[in-house]
Amino acid sequence: MPQDIQILIGGEAGQGLVTIGQLLSRALVRSGREVFTSQSYHSRIRGGHNTFALRVGDSFAAARDSIDILVALNAETVELHRGQLTDRALLIADATLTPEMPGAIPVPFADLGPEKLWNTAALALLGRILGMPEGSLHQAVEALFGRKHPESLEENRAIMEKSREWAKAHLPEHDFTLADQPAANGNLLLTGNEAIALGALAGGLKFCAFYPMTPATSVVQELITHADTMGCVIEQAEDEIAAINMALGASFAGAPAMVATSGGGFALMVEGVSLAAMTETPVLIVVGQRPGPATGMPTRTEQADLELVLHAGHGEFSRAIFTPGSIEECFELTVRALDLAERSQSPVFLLTDQFLADCSRAVAPFDLSTITPVSPGADTNSVDTPYRRYRLTADGLSPRLLPGFSEHLVVADSDEHDEEGHLSEDYDLRRAMVEKRLGKLELLQQEATAPTLEGDKEAELLLVCWGSSLGPVQEAAASLRDQGRRVATLHFSQVWPLLPDQFMDILQAADETVCIEGNATGQFARLIRRETGFVADHRINRYDGLPFTANYILEQLKNQAVA
Amino acid sequence: MPTIEDYGTFETAWCPGCGNFGILNALKKALVNCDLAPHQVLLVSGIGQAAKTPHYLRANVFNGLHGRSLPAAIGARLANPELTVIAESGDGCMYGEGGNHFLAALRRNLDLTILAHDNRVYGLTKGQTSPTSQQGMVTKTQPHGAFAPPFNPVAVAVTMGASFVARGYAGKLEHLTGLIAEAIKHRGTALVDILQPCVSFNRINTYQWYQQHCYELSAEHDPTDRDQALRVALEFGERIPLGVIYQTQKPLFEEQFATLEKGPLARQEVSREGLKNIMQQYA
Numbered sequence: 044m045p046q047d048i049q050i051l052i053g054g055e056a057g058q059g060l061v062t063i064g065q066l067l068s069r070a071l072v073r074s075g076r077e078v079f080t081s082q083s084y085h086s087r088i089r090g091g092h093n094t095f096a097l098r099v100g101d102s103f104a105a106a107r108d109s110i111d112i113l114v115a116l117n118a119e120t121v122e123l124h125r126g127q128l129t130d131r132a133l134l135i136a137d138a139t140l141t142p143e144m145p146g147a148i149p150v151p152f153a154d155l156g157p158e159k160l161w162n163t164a165a166l167a168l169l170g171r172i173l174g175m176p177e178g179s180l181h182q183a184v185e186a187l188f189g190r191k192h193p194e195s196l197e198e199n200r201a202i203m204e205k206s207r208e209w210a211k212a213h214l215p216e217h218d219f220t221l222a223d224q225p226a227a228n229g230n231l232l233l234t235g236n237e238a239i240a241l242g243a244l245a246g247g248l249k250f251c252a253f254y255p256m257t258p259a260t261s262v263v264q265e266l267i268t269h270a271d272t273m274g275c276v277i278e279q280a281e282d283e284i285a286a287i288n289m290a291l292g293a294s295f296a297g298a299p300a301m302v303a304t305s306g307g308g309f310a311l312m313v314e315g316v317s318l319a320a321m322t323e324t325p326v327l328i329v330v331g332q333r334p335g336p337a338t339g340m341p342t343r344t345e346q347a348d349l350e351l352v353l354h355a356g357h358g359e360f361s362r363a364i365f366t367p368g369s370i371e372e373c374f375e376l377t378v379r380a381l382d383l384a385e386r387s388q389s390p391v392f393l394l395t396d397q398f399l400a401d402c403s404r405a406v407a408p409f410d411l412s413t414i415t416p417v418s419p420g421a422d423t424n425s426v427d428t429p430y431r432r433y434r435l436t437a438d439g440l441s442p443r444l445l446p447g448f449s450e451h452l453v454v455a456d457s458d459e460h461d462e463e464g465h466l467s468e469d470y471d472l473r474r475a476m477v478e479k480r481l482g483k484l485e486l487l488q489q490e491a492t493a494p495t496l497e498g499d500k501e502a503e504l505l506l507v508c509w510g511s512s513l514g515p516v517q518e519a520a521a522s523l524r525d526q527g528r529r530v531a532t533l534h535f536s537q538v539w540p541l542l543p544d545q546f547m548d549i550l551q552a553a554d555e556t557v558c559i560e561g562n563a564t565g566q567f568a569r570l571i572r573r574e575t576g577f578v579a580d581h582r583i584n585r586y587d588g589l590p591f592t593a594n595y596i597l598e599q600l601k602n603q604a605v606a
Numbered sequence: 607m608p609t610i611e612d613y614g615t616f617e618t619a620w621c622p623g624c625g626n627f628g629i630l631n632a633l634k635k636a637l638v639n640c641d642l643a644p645h646q647v648l649l650v651s652g653i654g655q656a657a658k659t660p661h662y663l664r665a666n667v668f669n670g671l672h673g674r675s676l677p678a679a680i681g682a683r684l685a686n687p688e689l690t691v692i693a694e695s696g697d698g699c700m701y702g703e704g705g706n707h708f709l710a711a712l713r714r715n716l717d718l719t720i721l722a723h724d725n726r727v728y729g730l731t732k733g734q735t736s737p738t739s740q741q742g743m744v745t746k747t748q749p750h751g752a753f754a755p756p757f758n759p760v761a762v763a764v765t766m767g768a769s770f771v772a773r774g775y776a777g778k779l780e781h782l783t784g785l786i787a788e789a790i791k792h793r794g795t796a797l798v799d800i801l802q803p804c805v806s807f808n809r810i811n812t813y814q815w816y817q818q819h820c821y822e823l824s825a826e827h828d829p830t831d832r833d834q835a836l837r838v839a840l841e842f843g844e845r846i847p848l849g850v851i852y853q854t855q856k857p858l859f860e861e862q863f864a865t866l867e868k869g870p871l872a873r874q875e876v877s878r879e880g881l882k883n884i885m886q887q888y889a
Contacts (some may be wrong), residue, residue: 222645231888249871272880274865276684283676292681295668297872318671416876446666447689450645454667465661
């Protein structure tokens with residue numbers, strides 16, 4: 044059995060638990076290890092109960108519900124998570140908070156250093172427990188404080204030294220020392236949102252407008268960090284309506300453009316989606332879902348905006364919706380979505396959620412040599428004179444020139460328009476233009492990603508999922524296979540357009556199917572039924588604001604007498 | 607040298623006698639005066655009778671959504687700083703539906719021109735009050751008269767620190783042509799609020815009414831004096847001043863983006879080397 048260690052660091056916002064969680068993760072990844080991290084936080088800057096979860100040992104893509112090492116920076120963390128501790132668990136807490144229990148490590152933090160550095164002390168203890176080389180954590184701490192706060196570096200070093208000394212004498216027996224030392228492999232530690240930002244930059248993004256909204260803001264934050272290096276213009280708009288209209292103006296003028304938001308902000312952008320379709324202006328729309336309706340639970344996760352994104356925008360037009368299931372797919376599908384938006388001259392969506400946005404994993408560096416960034420607009424010499432922006436063509440695609448790059452005039456209109464782009468109320472023309480816009484579906488269908496089957500096609504149990512639930516679903520399937528069950532998973536990293544030919548045989552070949560999604564009403568199960576008539580035998584839905592875990596899925600399967 | 611013929615003539619959907627005809631003519635003349643060829647110009651509009659103007663001359667056009675001409679114009683300008691960008695719409699579009707964008711655009715100060723056709727009524731939807739309608743104006747949807755006092759775009763623009771604020775009148779072609787040309791040449795966001803009669807739905811603010819109330823600012827008005835400009839801007843009733851009310855030089859919004867010094871974003875290559883270095887920051 045590979046090692047599987049679940050660590051949870053809990054405390055109030057402002058206690059520095061994310062800082063040490065990230066330092067530890069980065070140090071582990073630098074030494075060639077696999078990690079999976081996820082965060083849970085309240086919508087506040089100070090106080091509340093926040094956690095940083097880190098799973099290490101094998102290649103995981105989800106957190107585990109049970110905890111092996113609990114670092115409690117306050118009393119509440121002990122209370123809330125004590126019930127999740129495994130039999131072999133360790134509990135690191137201040138001596139005044141530590142309950143009497145096996146594995147409890149009462150740490151005299153006050154003796155080790157000032158309270159503001161207790162998180163660093165805990166970090167040193169974790170490093171010692173995991174058996175990490177002393178240098179690796181030092182390097183990570185140095186990288187964090189060295190540049191910005193050299194004065195902090197010294198005191199952090201001092202408390203780490205003291206904590207390690209204390210640990211030598213006081214740590215109990217445990218089995219969490221990481222076995223075998225892997226070689227450094229150059230892997231990156233990326234969150235879903237960081238991977239989206241990198242994918243956008245690699246794909247040729249030049250413009251992004253946004254209005255801050257959790258959990259999408261960090262995509263734009265990453266873009267801004269690299270905007271000067273990559274020659275991108277990023278603008279914080281006065282509202283989401285402005286954001287999407289700016290993106291469309293920029294895209295019309297030749298900058299590959301995107302917006303990033305969450306459900307409520309996207310609701311404001313919806314008329315702009317329709318405008319993108321009518322003016323045939325490429326745009327990438329990233330929607331990071333969180334629980335709704337309205338403000339909902341701003342810092343939690345859900346997959347309940349599938350139907351919103353699928354139907355957003357009045358009138359009829361084509362679109363594509365990508366739903367990455369992993370950090371790698373966040374990168375790859377963002378590159379593809381930008382490219383497809385340009386080629387189809389349509390709005391293209393990337394639909395993620397808070398869980399995927401904020402979780403991180405070690406991933407191999409992306410091969411940039413295989414990526415061709417978007418080249419906006421058509422060749423000026425390729426068009427007839429007088430130029431007609433919406434020339435009727437067999438495939439619905441008309442050469443898109445950019446305004447100001449030649450003497451050809453580019454006219455775009457949100458009204459129904461003629462081939463030149465001027466508004467028209469001619470009925471025959473109207474029909475032709477509707478068909479032109481819908482005709483682009485053919486390209487989107489040709490480019491549609493087939494769902495990924497893992498396991499036997501003729502499985503006794505097929506777990507169907509989309510987007511971020513991939514990791515926990517695969518882990519649940521692996522666990523059932525370990526028990527001798529013939530279980531397969533079918534993951535959709537694109538939910539529209541749906542091509543039944545790509546998956547109907549798989550659905551039909553399984554003895555039983557379960558559709559697993561993070562919403563209450565089974566939106567994807569319903570979409571499959573609408574498009575194919577196929578009804579999944581069972582549904583597992585989660586809508587309490589928390590992400591799926593393998594354990595949650597296994598329990599639900601048991602409750603529904605499926606497994 | 608571009609000529610007025612380069613900008614073409616088109617059949618319009620406007621009522622005979624509409625103030626839009628005067629504004630369209632002034633715009634074409636101003637573009638020629640500024641030595642701009644049609645392909646160098648991007649007209650961005652929203653929805654309304656005024657917002658149809660870009661279809662009635664030869665230029666690049668982005669005719670977007672109601673109220674959203676400014677964000678689209680800003681996006682286009684940030685993607686291609688070589689374009690002369692003009693946002694053109696009516697009072698309902700610019701000051702009502704797009705009010706938030708109007709405020710934000712004035713604060714940003716990109717190099718763009720805002721032409722607001724201000725007929726103080728909704729024409730396309732047949733005669734409801736607009737944000738600039740005269741107090742007490744009775745319409746089918748406001749049978750007891752407009753309750754709120756009119757929005758004063760010029761005074762708002764002066765207080766928001768806009769760098770060029772002018773008021774024109776559709777019935778004074780040459781004067782208006784001069785204002786639009788100055789606005790286009792101004793380095794920064796330039797607002798020209800253009801009073802215009804609506805012969806179908808505004809029976810109060812007619813050609814005669816404007817002739818009686820409007821006057822041209824004399825040479826004594828110093829548009830660089832903000833206090834004086836604000837006093838002039840607040841004068842709107844018995845007498846309505848026309849002309850450049852306020853003008854100043856401020857840093858351009860575009861200047862904060864070094865990459866725009868290299869020209870349009872569409873011409874800039876993606877740096878693979880830069881990307882590689884960025885990726886390594888996550889190792």
